Amino acid sequence: MHFVVCIKQVPATTSVQIDPKTGTLKREGVESIINPFDEYAIEEGIRLKERLGGKTTVITMGPPQAEQALREALSRGCDDAILLTDKAFAGADTWATAYTLSCAIKMLPDPFDLIICGKQASDGDTAQVGPSLAEMLDIPHVAYVRKISEIRPGYIKVERMLEDGVDVLEMSLPALITVVKEINTPRLPSLKGVLAARKKQILHWNKETIKAEEDKIGLTGSPTQVKKIFYPPPREAGERISGSTPKEIAEKLVKKLSEIGLLR
Numbered sequence: 001m002h003f004v005v006c007i008k009q010v011p012a013t014t015s016v017q018i019d020p021k022t023g024t025l026k027r028e029g030v031e032s033i034i035n036p037f038d039e040y041a042i043e044e045g046i047r048l049k050e051r052l053g054g055k056t057t058v059i060t061m062g063p064p065q066a067e068q069a070l071r072e073a074l075s076r077g078c079d080d081a082i083l084l085t086d087k088a089f090a091g092a093d094t095w096a097t098a099y100t101l102s103c104a105i106k107m108l109p110d111p112f113d114l115i116i117c118g119k120q121a122s123d124g125d126t127a128q129v130g131p132s133l134a135e136m137l138d139i140p141h142v143a144y145v146r147k148i149s150e151i152r153p154g155y156i157k158v159e160r161m162l163e164d165g166v167d168v169l170e171m172s173l174p175a176l177i178t179v180v181k182e183i184n185t186p187r188l189p190s191l192k193g194v195l196a197a198r199k200k201q202i203l204h205w206n207k208e209t210i211k212a213e214e215d216k217i218g219l220t221g222s223p224t225q226v227k228k229i230f231y232p233p234p235r236e237a238g239e240r241i242s243g244s245t246p247k248e249i250a251e252k253l254v255k256k257l258s259e260i261g262l263l264r
Contacts, residue, residue: 001054001113001153005045005078006101006133007038009062009069010123034069037118040179043186045116046077048151055079057108061089061100067202074197075189086206091219093226094124098132100217103210105137114156115176119144130178141176142169146183 012031034042045056058073060066061084070081084104092100105112115137117130127143134141142160150157153173160167161180189197207217215221241256243249257263 001052002110003045003056004112004115005041005058006117007060008035008121009066010035035121039186041116041118042073043184071197074200075193081202083204088207088218093222093224094128096222098129102136103212113173117178119178119180134176139174140171143178145177145179
């Protein structure tokens with residue numbers, strides 16, 4: 001069986017920078033990590049391959065530095081890696097990203113059985129790319145999967161996590177799922193895996209390789225336009241109320257709340 005894992009390299013939370021001209025996140029030269037939820041997708045793809053045989057292909061779209069994320073996925077046990085990199089892909093929203101990924105997946109030399117994505121990316125939190133990708137590929141999909149109960153060629157049974165319980169769903173394959181952190185515990189790369197990953201070839205595909213339409217990729221092909229992104233202003237320091245006794249402190253608090261109109 002062929003498992004495809006879609007991942008994203010995101011800025012580390014301490015390294016977020018914003019391009020003032022485009023209103024998008026700067027990715028070039030910024031410290032980046034694998035999107036945390038995608039680590040569970042990688043692990044699940046590897047476990048399925050180990051259990052059922054076949055191979056796991058990992059795909060990401062991003063600048064050349066995103067190759068680091070693919071190397072890490074290879075070091076954990078993925079077999080093949082593809083980097084979708086082209087200046088024309090820059091600034092893509094979730095729709096344009098899903099379109100680009102769908103074009104690439106259609107170009108894979110081997111047909112896929114299951115696509116696995118993390119439930120959402122830490123830099124966007126929209127949870128839209130996975131379901132959008134499935135719709136563009138015209139395959140069934142389930143989001144928020146916490147367990148794969150059964151899988152065999154042409155069939156999969158999963159548990160979807162809900163706020164008040166669990167859904168048990170069956171689908172035909174090929175299909176797509178997005179996974180939550182409850183599905184597994186990601187492994188750490190082994191030294192042998194790291195050394196092997198350094199030697200593996202990572203395919204670099206551009207817009208011509210995947211035969212993408214120019215008006216559907218990148219910033220120009222994104223129906224969602226970001227008007228403004230800004231850092232929130234720092235919080236002002238709060239006022240500390242003190243007194244010699246609890247009663248005095250309470251009286252001061254009541255007086256303050258009355259002054260600002262919260263108590264009448």
